[in-house]
Amino acid sequence: MGYSNVYGIPGLATIRPAAQLLDGRVAASELKAQVAVEIEQRAAAGERVPALATILVGDDPASHTYVSAKRRACTEVGIRSVHHSLPADSTLEKVASLITSLNADEEVTGILLQLPLPAHLDTRLLLDLIDPAKDVDGLTTTSGGRLAQGTPGFVPCTPKGVLALLEHYDVDFAGRRAVVVGRSELVGRPLATLLSQRDATVTLCHSRTRDLAAECRNAELLIVAAGRERLVSERHVAPGAIVVDVGIHRTAAGLVGDVDHAAIRHRVAALTPVPGGVGPMTIASLLENALAAVRTNPLAPPL
Numbered sequence: 001m002g003y004s005n006v007y008g009i010p011g012l013a014t015i016r017p018a019a020q021l022l023d024g025r026v027a028a029s030e031l032k033a034q035v036a037v038e039i040e041q042r043a044a045a046g047e048r049v050p051a052l053a054t055i056l057v058g059d060d061p062a063s064h065t066y067v068s069a070k071r072r073a074c075t076e077v078g079i080r081s082v083h084h085s086l087p088a089d090s091t092l093e094k095v096a097s098l099i100t101s102l103n104a105d106e107e108v109t110g111i112l113l114q115l116p117l118p119a120h121l122d123t124r125l126l127l128d129l130i131d132p133a134k135d136v137d138g139l140t141t142t143s144g145g146r147l148a149q150g151t152p153g154f155v156p157c158t159p160k161g162v163l164a165l166l167e168h169y170d171v172d173f174a175g176r177r178a179v180v181v182g183r184s185e186l187v188g189r190p191l192a193t194l195l196s197q198r199d200a201t202v203t204l205c206h207s208r209t210r211d212l213a214a215e216c217r218n219a220e221l222l223i224v225a226a227g228r229e230r231l232v233s234e235r236h237v238a239p240g241a242i243v244v245d246v247g248i249h250r251t252a253a254g255l256v257g258d259v260d261h262a263a264i265r266h267r268v269a270a271l272t273p274v275p276g277g278v279g280p281m282t283i284a285s286l287l288e289n290a291l292a293a294v295r296t297n298p299l300a301p302p303l
């Protein structure tokens, strides 16, 4: 339909162009290299270098994998990382007291509380114990408020990484119809805010959206963070759309996203792969936030 074969030779099978892959590994390695250079320069000048404390409560295998990947990335760029592993049945008081002691520790410049926490722990309460100057995950109420107000502060790593990936590929946001599927505090909601601040016209969809496919088909830029395996398929995308798949699902066939890539890749202009799309950008953004924490005067709002 409307496609010709690449050679223009009659009779040769029609080749439908596949979407451009928005490669997060390439973009992330550039960002990581920039972070590494600045840290090296700081170290050479005798300035503070970042030290990230990670906290993992319980033994969720996926969380273990994520924390290990984050710590490995820290080491690669010269960020010191100190890990705290607590048993799954840790009390609120125990986790709170660890956070409080890390807040007071001058050697620690960033604190990451790996989510999700075991169900008996109050996630919001614990996140809000983190000193906003060390909130490199951008998940405290203070950081959320700053983001909503459009004032400088730490931006959550996945939304920050999505924007950085799109910017790496020179996607402009102004005036674009952007649809975000998912309104979590971790991904969808901050993404909608960031896109709106960059002058996109944003629709934020969720599980009560009446006609998801129709909303998505209206998107020039479609970002899917619903946590539902292959939720988005051909009937959800307009020809030529740019699609970002934030979802990650471990299946027997390997990692898959919230988007059915095989169904849409000949229809859209550009698409993030899973794996190798948003995941590496999330980690690169954490490194950038960790670096920003040492650039910042702790008495002033973080940049």
Ligand SMILES: NC(=O)c1ccc[n+]([C@@H]2O[C@H](COP(=O)([O-])OP(=O)(O)OC[C@H]3O[C@@H](n4cnc5c(N)ncnc54)[C@H](OP(=O)(O)O)[C@@H]3O)[C@@H](O)[C@H]2O)c1
Residues within 6 Å of the ligand: 158, 181, 182, 183, 184, 185, 186, 187, 188, 205, 206, 207, 208, 209, 212, 225, 226, 227, 228, 231, 246, 247, 248, 249, 258, 278, 279, 280, 282
């Ligand atoms: N690549 C990365 O680095 C990275 C980082 C973070 C998360 N993730 C992945 O991204 C996905 C989303 O994560 P999350 O933490 O934002 O998930 P979440 O907290 O479970 O939120 C999911 C959101 O999607 C909405 N939703 C669920 N089913 C829907 C449906 N059928 N139609 C429309 N909306 C629907 C929910 O709506 P309601 O609000 O109405 O319930 C909710 O707002 C997950 O697969 C997660 O693993 C990836």
